[in-house]
Amino acid sequence: MIREKHPKPEPIAANLTPMIDVVFLLIVFFVLVSQIVEVENADLDLPRPQDPASVGPGEQARVVINVLPGSGGDVSGYRMGTRRYVADTAGLHALATSLATMYRDNPALGVNLRADRRTDYRWVEPVFEAVSAAARLSGREDVQGRVNLVVVREP
């Protein structure tokens, strides 16, 4: 009788390399994403209304305009994405022109307006004008001049 030869047991080894690859990719992704959010949202003390009737920001594509605070209710400028604009007529016109270009690409684009709670209204209102002007400059009928006013809901 011929005895069958038993094959040698294969050594079992868990290959952790792909898992570590994926974990590091996730880490890199979250680090980058958190930096993008930081760039988009300036560090502002947003209004906190009593009993707010505000709603969640939604999933709509949007651009964020930050009204950067100065001293005593003044502003140091405006920021949309990473680009800064001077708080004067020329700066606001440049802001409207940039936004109009974005509206041409995506007429449903939302505009989130973030302003510090201590900022004077006279610096916030020109942004409304700029958004209206951008809607007009885009030359598209389907652009809605709409702004999302960002606040903080107290826990």
Place this chain on the structure above:
Amino acid sequence: MTLPARRGRRRMARLGLNLTSMIDVVFLLLVYFMAVTEFKPGEEVYRLDLPQRGRTADPFELPLDPIRITVTSVATGDYVLHLAGPPGAGPRPATFRQLVRFLSGNLRRDRAAGGLFEADHPIIIEPTGRTSWAHAMGAFNAAVRARYTNITFASP
């Protein structure tokens, strides 16, 4: 016949998984993210439809007398409210809570008695140039909370 000498059993390789270094790294990352993370309260939004310039008004549309709410920030960090427009029932509000009550009490609801204004009655928030954004938003929030839908901001 001689039996073959019994071979000594080969020792099987011990299955070992050294996770120590990975756990070290994971804990370091955990500590790093815990130290770096700052928890911010959730941001929410109010939708504001801007008036469309150049839009031709409907000639058959009856003009409504809007409710004008003037908000002024004062030096103490407080605010002063002033309401102008069509008269409403009840005392004039002095705080945002009273403003919600006033607007809500004068809202015409389906199948309910009373109420002077429809939900789409125009409300214009008129902050002065020096009014803080927080106070302007306080008045806006009061109008939204009272379930009005046609709210705009005036130029300072």
